[in-house]
Amino acid sequence: MIKILRYLKPKEWILVSLSLVFIVAQVWLDLKSPDYMAEITVLVQTPGSAMRDIWLAGGKMLLCTLGSLASAIIVGFFAARIAATFSKQLRSLLFNKVESFSMEEINRFSTDSLITRSSNDITQIQILITMGLQLIIKAPIMVVWAITKIAGKGFEWMLTTGVAVAVLVVMVGFIMIFVIPKFKKMQTLTDNMNRITRENLTGLRVVRAYNAEDYQEKKFEEANEELTGTQLYTSRAMAILMPVIMMIMSGLSLAIYWIGAYLINAAEMMDKLTLFSNMVVFSSYAIQVIMSFMMLVMIFIMLPRAGVSAKRINEVLDTEPTILDGSQIDGASGLAGEVTFEHVSFKYPDAADYALEDISFTVKQGETIAFIGSTGSGKTTLVNLVPRFFDATEGEILIDGVNIKDYSLEALHNKIGYVPQKAVLFKGTVSSNVAYGDNGGDGFTSDEIRKAAAIAQGADFVEQMDGGYEADIAQGGTNLSGGQKQRLSIARAVCRKPEIYIFDDSFSALDYKTDRILRSALKKETAGVTSMIVAQRIGTIMDADQIIVLHEGKIAGKGKHKELLQTCEVYRQIAMSQLSEEELVS
Numbered sequence: 001m002i003k004i005l006r007y008l009k010p011k012e013w014i015l016v017s018l019s020l021v022f023i024v025a026q027v028w029l030d031l032k033s034p035d036y037m038a039e040i041t042v043l044v045q046t047p048g049s050a051m052r053d054i055w056l057a058g059g060k061m062l063l064c065t066l067g068s069l070a071s072a073i074i075v076g077f078f079a080a081r082i083a084a085t086f087s088k089q090l091r092s093l094l095f096n097k098v099e100s101f102s103m104e105e106i107n108r109f110s111t112d113s114l115i116t117r118s119s120n121d122i123t124q125i126q127i128l129i130t131m132g133l134q135l136i137i138k139a140p141i142m143v144v145w146a147i148t149k150i151a152g153k154g155f156e157w158m159l160t161t162g163v164a165v166a167v168l169v170v171m172v173g174f175i176m177i178f179v180i181p182k183f184k185k186m187q188t189l190t191d192n193m194n195r196i197t198r199e200n201l202t203g204l205r206v207v208r209a210y211n212a213e214d215y216q217e218k219k220f221e222e223a224n225e226e227l228t229g230t231q232l233y234t235s236r237a238m239a240i241l242m243p244v245i246m247m248i249m250s251g252l253s254l255a256i257y258w259i260g261a262y263l264i265n266a267a268e269m270m271d272k273l274t275l276f277s278n279m280v281v282f283s284s285y286a287i288q289v290i291m292s293f294m295m296l297v298m299i300f301i302m303l304p305r306a307g308v309s310a311k312r313i314n315e316v317l318d319t320e321p322t323i324l325d326g327s328q329i330d331g332a333s334g335l336a337g338e339v340t341f342e343h344v345s346f347k348y349p350d351a352a353d354y355a356l357e358d359i360s361f362t363v364k365q366g367e368t369i370a371f372i373g374s375t376g377s378g379k380t381t382l383v384n385l386v387p388r389f390f391d392a393t394e395g396e397i398l399i400d401g402v403n404i405k406d407y408s409l410e411a412l413h414n415k416i417g418y419v420p421q422k423a424v425l426f427k428g429t430v431s432s433n434v435a436y437g438d439n440g441g442d443g444f445t446s447d448e449i450r451k452a453a454a455i456a457q458g459a460d461f462v463e464q465m466d467g468g469y470e471a472d473i474a475q476g477g478t479n480l481s482g483g484q485k486q487r488l489s490i491a492r493a494v495c496r497k498p499e500i501y502i503f504d505d506s507f508s509a510l511d512y513k514t515d516r517i518l519r520s521a522l523k524k525e526t527a528g529v530t531s532m533i534v535a536q537r538i539g540t541i542m543d544a545d546q547i548i549v550l551h552e553g554k555i556a557g558k559g560k561h562k563e564l565l566q567t568c569e570v571y572r573q574i575a576m577s578q579l580s581e582e583e584l585v586s
């Protein structure tokens with residue numbers, strides 16, 4: 001918990017210091033009140049006291065109470081401000097950190113856990129600061145101060161107060177031993193709940209189509225029950241704790257007055273008044289001591305859960321991304337768009353086997369290289385190494401003669417127009433989706449957006465949409481068909497005018513005719529740009545300058561379509577399953 005406080009800004013520390021001043025003032029005022037009460041008690045018991053003096057003492061007591069109230073309100077305001085700005089700061093830090101993560105770190109934490117850490121965990125810290133700042137500072141000061149006030153005012157009363165505090169400490173300790181592990185579990189269970197809810201919402205169509213509502217509900221119910229059970233356990237423990245503290249507090253008052261009655265009874269006439277006044281004052285201070293312990297208990301309730309949350313947030317913030325930024329901006333001159341793999345092997349983190357082994361090839365500027373192979377042969381993995389979504393385990397990848405690790409990530413990504421297997425669209429408009437991101441230039445003009453959409457064969461359907469290029473796109477592009485989404489995704493890559501295109505099975509959602517027209521438009525309009533194409537269809541890649549046939553992560557064949565038909569059995573089998581006899585021999 002302490003570690004996370006390093007993210008508090010100086011301005012917030014100033015507010016914490018000011019809160020400290022007001023809290024000390026509040027404690028002083030709270031502990032001053034009983035002194036005036038003792039004064040009033042003595043005045044009332046002393047014959048011939050002036051009414052004016054009683055009013056004066058009463059007035060001072062009232063001022064103390066009002067002062068304490070004002071201080072509490074001010075501290076409350078400060079605490080709310082510190083908590084809100086600190087949460088904002090943590091949210092931004094987490095967001096930026098997660099953005100710098102490679103797929104390895106994201107998979108390690110899991111998306112659901114990262115969402116809980118950025119929302120629920122931060123809320124726990126916010127609650128602790130809002131409610132706890134006052135208590136954390138006030139309780140210890142109050143305990144020490146109140147004890148010094150009552151010290152020496154009567155051994156019997158001190159002993160009674162000591163016993164009450166001891167009972168309280170044992171009770172709280174006992175409950176905490178059982179409750180703290182549950183708080184830790186609660187955050188993991190919240191992750192689990194988020195995972196199931198998210199899975200259900202994103203896969204809703206499949207859930208319905210397969211009548212899997214009951215199955216999903218059962219999964220949800222199990223997670224929900226477990227979370228509720230844990231919450232109930234902790235709430236019940238706390239529900240026992242509070243009345244017990246109140247009982248100890250009332251019991252202590254009763255014991256002080258009871259002991260007081262005996263002491264006053266046995267005392268000389270002259271000492272009775274002093275003893276009575278001491279008893280009244282002592283009981284007030286003793287209540288303050290117990291109240292302070294009660295505050296400490298509340299801190300103990302909030303602290304473990306917030307502590308767990310702080311640890312989870314720190315875990316993310318302390319994680320160093322495995323993909324480190326280089327500094328190079330430009331590649332070797334005259335090589336714009338050249339990609340070389342030199343004996344590249346790759347193993348997914350925690351995987352036993354290599355997904356790619358000893359891959360070597362070079363594709364020159366303006367050429368098209370295609371990757372084909374059975375499902376799971378490593379095609380996506382291979383192209384994902386180029387934008388450094390993962391780093392190669394062995395070997396080197398060069399772009400324009402420079403190792404991709406030496407480029408700044410921004411410069412590297414500016415060279416690439418990446419179209420993923422599954423089109424990703426963001427909430428906004430057609431234009432904002434096509435002119436997405438930054439390519440290191442001055443942004444994109446509407447002509448460039450239209451041209452990119454036309455090359456991607458998307459102009460016709462965009463113009464028919466309500467609002468054309470300003471038409472709304474729902475989150476995830478749910479108001480578009482698969483092929484339309486894919487075309488906008490391709491237009492986005494075209495619009496940034498990259499040196500290298502990466503099409504990861506990006507044409508599969510298009511019909512054969514559109515696929516062919518789109519590729520010929522791309523070839524014509526973007527001559528000089530290197531293309532790396534992953535495809536399942538032979539028709540999509542048979543014109544490529546170079547085809548790499550992958551089989552179980554290794555290169556099974558390399559060459560042009562006709563050569564491969566002669567030399568590569570894997571390729572021939574794929575081709576035979578897709579092309580007619582005439583197409584094969586032509």
Ligand SMILES: Nc1ncnc2c1ncn2[C@@H]1O[C@H](COP(=O)(O)OP(=O)(O)OP(=O)(O)O)[C@@H](O)[C@H]1O
Nearest residue numbers: 348349351355373374375376377378379380381382
């Ligand atoms: N994130 C991951 N973690 C661990 N293993 C993975 C991961 N992604 C893919 N793999 C494994 O790596 C291998 C290659 O997967 P890849 O997605 O590259 O295949 P692919 O040829 O693109 O398949 P497809 O044509 O079905 O898209 C597969 O065996 C797969 O199980």
